[in-house]
Amino acid sequence: MTRICFIAAPLIARSGVYNSTVELVRAGRKAGLEWTAVLGVSTKAGGSPLVEEGIREFAREPSGLGGVRRLSSDLSELPEVAAADLRVSMVPQTDMALSLRSAPWVAYLRGLPWPAPTEASALKTAAWRTLELAALRRAREVWATTPTLADDVGAAVDRLVPPGLVPPRAPSAKASTGDVVWAARFSRDKNPSLFLDALRGTPVQGVMYGSGPLEEQVGAEVPTNVRMGGWRSRDEVWASARVYVGTSTREAFGRSAVEAAMLGIPVVMSRAFGCAEMIYTDETLSRQLVLDPADVPAWTAAITRLTADEAFYTAVAAHAQSNAQRLTVESAVDNVRTAAEAVLHR
Template structure:
C-alpha cells in the first residue's frame, strides 16, 4: 500500500499489509522484496496493479503456484499522458510482464479489447460495494459527477452543460482541473470535494460519466445501484454492463465529445418520468451483477477454469 492510500488499514488473521514508499523501479524492487517470502508457497497469486505485475516477474515460486494478472486499468499510459517513445517502452514492458502470467483478467469488455495487443484476457468484473436502492426515477434533480477532475475524466463537459442550460450540477471530487472549472461557472456548480458514497447518492439526480478513458466506472455502478438514472460515455468500460437494453443504450450511452447528444439525453430524462423510472429499474438491476459477491463468484469460476487448463 502507498502511505497515502485511502481507507483504513486491514487487520486480521491471514491479512498482511506492507507500506511501499519507493516509486518506479525502486518501488518494483521493494514490492518484490516485500512479498517474496509470503507467496513462495501460495496456490495462486493475483496481482492488481502494473507495478505488482512487473514486480512479480522473477519471484521464486513452487511449480504449482499460478499467477493471475487482474487488469483493472490500462497498464500503460494513454496518448494524452506520455510522449509516444515512453508509451511504447511501457507497453513493451507491460506486454512482457503480462505474458509471463498464467492467466489474465480484465474488468470490462472495453478493457479486454484495449489490452488485446499485449495479452489475451478473460472478463472478470471488479467488485464494487453496492448502495441500497434509494431512488426509483420518479424525481429528477441536478446533474451529478463523481471522479478526479483531470482531462481524461472530461469534467469540462459537465460545466458546459450547466452553462448552456442553466442547470445545476454537483461535482464530487478534486484534481488539477478543479480551480479553472470553479472559475468557469461559479453560480451553477456545487463543489462537494471528495465525498462518501452515502453523501453522493442520497438525493435524486442524474449521474453523468463523460470520461474519455474509464476502464471500469466505480461511481457509475454505485449511482446505478442506488437507483439514480445514469448517462455514460461510450468510453466508460462498465457502460454496456449497466445499460444492456439496446434501446436504452442507444439513448444513454453517448459519445464522449458530443455535447449535443449529452444535452438531448438529459432533456429526454427530464421530460419523461416513465423513461426515468425505466432506466432507474434497468441500471439498478444490472448493478447487482457487479457487486463484491458477484465479482468473487466470477473470480472463483475463472480460477477453476485456469486450474483445469494448467493442471
C-alpha cells in the same frame, strides 16, 4: 483450500481498485475462502487506512518504474504474499513487481495498463506498454473484466473474469429534485471539463465529487450551477443524486456508474465505459445515454431530459437498475474462484 492474495500497490486513491479489492476479499472470506488483500496506498489518498482481518494496508507512494524492484522485494517479505498459492495483481506496477519473482501469479486487469495516447508522450506510452507487456508474458494468465478492456489490451488477455460489487446503501429518501452528480478523480482521462460544458447555461444543478491534479483548475472554471463537493464517501455521493454522469475517455468497467444504476439512478456515460452494454441492453436507451465525448449537445440534451421528463426518468431508472443488480460481488467471487482453480490445475 486455495489461498489467494490480491495485491494492489501503489494506489493513489481509496476508490475504484481499492474498493473493488476490499469488497472481493471480504465476500470471499465470508464464503469461507482463504483470501487476503495487500494494499499499498499513498499517504495523500482521501479517507483513513483500513484495519481489518485479512486485509493489510501500508503506505506506498507512486515512484514510477524505479520503484518496481523495491516493491517486488517488499511484497515478497509480507506473510500474506509468501503464503499464497496464487497472487492476483490488480494494478500494473504490481504486475511488474511480481514478474521479477518466480511465484505463481496472474494479472487481473481493471483498466488499460498503460497510458492512453492523450495522457502521456508517445515515448512514455511506448515504454510503459513495452514493460507491461513483458511483465504480462510472465504471468500464469492475464484476466480482464470486460470485453471492451480485452479488445483494448489485445492478445495478452487469456480470460474474461467479470467483476461485481457490493450495492451501496440506498439513501433514506429518493432524490426527486436532486443533483446531477459527477464523481471521479480529477484527471485528464476522467474528462471533467465535459461535465462543465454539458451543464453550462442550463438550469440543471450539478456537483462534482473527488480529488486529483486537475481539481483546482476545474474549480476555477465551474459555472454558477455547478459546485465542487470534494472527496466524499459513496453514501454521501449518492445521498442527493438524481442523475450520474460519467465523462471518462477510458473506463474499463465503471464502478460509479454501476453503483448509481444499482440505486435506480439513471446514468449518462461515455462510450468508453466497459459496463455500458451491461447497464443499457435496450438499443434505443443506449443510443440516447451512451454518448460520444465530443458531442457536447447530446450530453446536454440527455441530462436535461432526465431532469425534466419524469416518465423517461422512471423508465431509464428501472431498466438500468434491473441490469445492474446482476453485477453482485458474490457473482464476482464465483468468477474469480473458477478462474483461479483453472489456472492452478491446468
